[in-house]
Amino acid sequence: MNRTPPPRVTVGVDFGTLSGRAVVVSVEDGTQLADAVHEYRHGVVEHALPGGGTALGPDWALQIPEDWREVLRTAVPKALALAGVTPDQVIGIGTDFTACTVLPTTADGTPLCELPAYADRPHAFPKLWRHHAAQTHADRINALAAERGEAWLPRYGGRISSEWQYAKALQLLEEDPEVYAAADRWIEAADWIVRELTGVETRNTCTAGYKGIHQDGRYPAAEFLAALDPGFAGFTAKLDHPLAPLGGRAGALTARAAAWTGIIEGTPVCVGNVDAHVTSAAARALDPGHLLAIMGTSTCHILNSDVLAEVPGMCGVVRDGVVPGLWGYEAGQSGVxxxxxxxxxxxxxxxxxxxxxxxxxxxxxxxxxxxxxxxxxxxxxxxxxxxxxxxxxxxxxxxxxxxxxxxxxxxxxxxxxxxxxxxxxxTRVIVEAFERAGVPVTEFTVAGGLAKNRFLMQLYSDVLRRPVNLIGSDQGPALGSAIHAAVAAGAYPDIPSASAAMGRVERAVYRPDPAxxxxxxxxxxxxxxxxxxxxxxxxxxxxxxxxxxxxxxxxxxxxxxxxxxxx
Known part of the structure; x- marks a missing residue:
């Protein structure tokens, strides 16, 4: 008797600012079978280290790595149970993270904050994307880069942000040089969590390009870094690793990670990615000119284009940064x-x-x-x-x-x-900046929790004088990670084809009122x-x-x- 084989699924795990969520998705058509959320026990650490530890200064924002592991131990098994699928149905797992959330580790990936010698040192902890205490360091980087005419600076709209890897690392060096010296690796949480799943380090092209100033195959030169601080000359060695393509296979699930998640050891694990960028696939917003706004605590704007231009104030433009073959632009609003x-x-x-x-x-x-x-x-x-x-x-x-x-x-x-x-x-300022620079914006789609506010969405349509599309999923980043996992597992040949089959978008849900x-x-x-x-x-x-x-x-x-x- 012929039996219909059980449907294949992928798991997408989205690590946000306050919680992590897992979804189980049908590989055939992107149907979400179940989801589960785990709230971080420590949330955002802003005032003092846990347990009444060392006080933090203004504009600090840290996180605790064990909170992220707990997402794998709780949300993933719960989502699988709710979906009613068996481990053998899972063909791949993908993850995404906030960026730039970055942490110092030993060579084997151990976060320095988990070593007793550094447990009371704030700089040993992961710095969340909204850690803004490195603004003066970013100012120095920008001033020196402008003075020297560094070729990479225009790719970031003329300024790099205090949220990114280099500003945070320079702050680490100058405020706690001992911790800086102990950090063999300076790694995005998006790549660190993949290491936790696979046991091997990978670095993704997305965070390297947008947050790590990696352009045209290289990082900023050692002489530039030395001019900032002589001790900073060798910083790139803490980043340097062959970059893996988005949608690629980072490795296989280890026995330890299999025990955490309930997924079979050896299951393909996708290369890490950024929450906003993977959502483009979930919203079918990969075509040139289709601007995606992921609206939550902050807003990230993602736009693919076949045009390379210098757009003032953008967070970066990276070749293949969102989807292979196009220039991916990122902009954003720090608070929404x-x-x-x-x-x-x-x-x-x-x-x-x-x-x-x-x-x-x-x-x-x-x-x-x-x-x-x-x-x-x-x-x-x-x-x-x-x-x-x-x-x-x-x-x-x-x-x-x-x-x-x-x-x-x-x-x-x-x-x-x-x-x-x-x-x-x-947002209108950002859209107009793109168009003045010669990068057309032809569609506008919203994802994220704020998309549920109908008055807000109509307001955006009126202000922008554009129709507003909505993503057809409440879990855009996690769905995007599941789509990328399907590519890593070989179910689809590339991200666009997987997006077309598994993504969700509702077009022109809101239209501008002329008056x-x-x-x-x-x-x-x-x-x-x-x-x-x-x-x-x-x-x-x-x-x-x-x-x-x-x-x-x-x-x-x-x-x-x-x-x-x-x-």
Whole structure:
């Protein structure tokens, strides 16, 4: 009797800022059979090391590697059980991570923070993507690169970010040289977790290109690094490893990792990748001109193109960075959902909180409902979305948020709406920067948790004057990793074919309203004027004022006076 073979599946694991999630996906058509989420026990470490340990300075953000392993031990087996599949049905596993989340390890991959000698040293821990305490180091890198005319600098819009590998590593060297010396490897978490699964080190082309300044087959020269600090000359040795292509096979699941996950030892493991970049495959957003915005706590914008151009303020353009054969551009906003969360916990009076409880609504739902009743511009406000600094196009994490137009009549929902609008305006700045540089944007698709907010999505459509597509999955990055795993396992010949079969997109779910779009043009003009004044005009005003306020704050927090002398 002929029996239908059990369906083949892949597992995608997405390591986010606060949690990790696993999905089990049908290889045939991308149907999501089950998912499971594991919240990190330590979350984001921002104030002191766990257990009341060493205090951290301003703008620090660390994570704990054991939290990531727990995702493999809990979320993956749970998702497999919920899907009702057997281990022999799993043909591959793929992972993605936030970037640049980077950590120092020994040669065998042991995180330095897990060694007793370094357990109380903050620099021994993984630095999360939103660790912004290396801004002054990024400033020095950018100034020297501009002075020397380094060929790689225009590929990053003229500035590299404090979030990336080199700025964080320079901070490590100069603030804790002993830990720097002990770090045989400086590795993205995206590659480290693959090592945990396979027992062998790989380095992916995506993080190397966007976060590691790897362009045209090489890293920055040793003489450039030495000019920053003589001890930094050999830093690239901590990174150097043959780069593996996206969708490639990194290795096979070890016995230890098989015991963690419940997947058979020897199962193919895909090369690591970045959460935003793998989502392009999940959203079928691989074609040139199709811009994908992954909207959550922050927003990452991914755009493939057959055009190579210098786009000011972009996070990078990398050949084959998202899909082989095209130039992959990345841009982003450091704070989006984080800003909305700040507003919900800051501007909500008790009367609103009581109404939300009575009606069974969240603070966000109540504020959104009230904000949606306002006409465009009716609040008389405009905000700058820089509460976490600016990633694109200014690349300056010392900038801060601004809200203009407050009166004694301003209501909480008006502030909330102005902040929603500010993030849409920030995205419009990015889209216009691409198009002014000669990189067309022909479609706009949204993925991530904020895609569920219908008012926000319509607002974006109106501000951008474009239809807004939505990804057809609640777990875009994890689905993208599962798609890449199918390629690594040989089920599809390449990422585009796997994306076409397994990806999900709903087109033109939201369309711009002409009257609202015209009203938003006027508000955007005010945003743009403030953006350029506070973001570009240094010295006595503008960005200089924001920088000075942050410096005063930082000095006060560490108990120093304005001259840096302990009080």
């Amino acid at each position: 959902g984080d800003i909305f969360a700040w507003a919900a916990r800051t501007v909500l009076p008790e009367s609103y909180a009581a109404e939300a409880r009575e009606r069974g609504l969240s603070a966000h739902e109540l504020l959104t409902e009230k904000a949606a009743d306002q006409p465009v511009g009716g609040h008389g406000l405009v905000a700058l979305d820089w509460h976490s600094g600016n990633r694109s196009v200014l690349v300056d994490h010392r900038l801060s948020g601004l809200l203009l137009g407050l009166t004694l009549d301003t209501r909480p929902e008006e502030i909330y709406r102005a902040l929603l609008e500010s993030t849409a305006f920030g 609202r779009a015209a009203a938003y043009d006027a508000l955007f003009a005010e945003y743009r004027a403030l953006h350029d004044h506070f973001g570009r005009e240094h010295g006595t005003g503008g960005a200089g004022a924001m920088h000075r306020l942050r410096a005063l704050r930082d000095a006060a927090r560490v108990g120093l006076d304005q001259e840096g002398i302990p009080q």
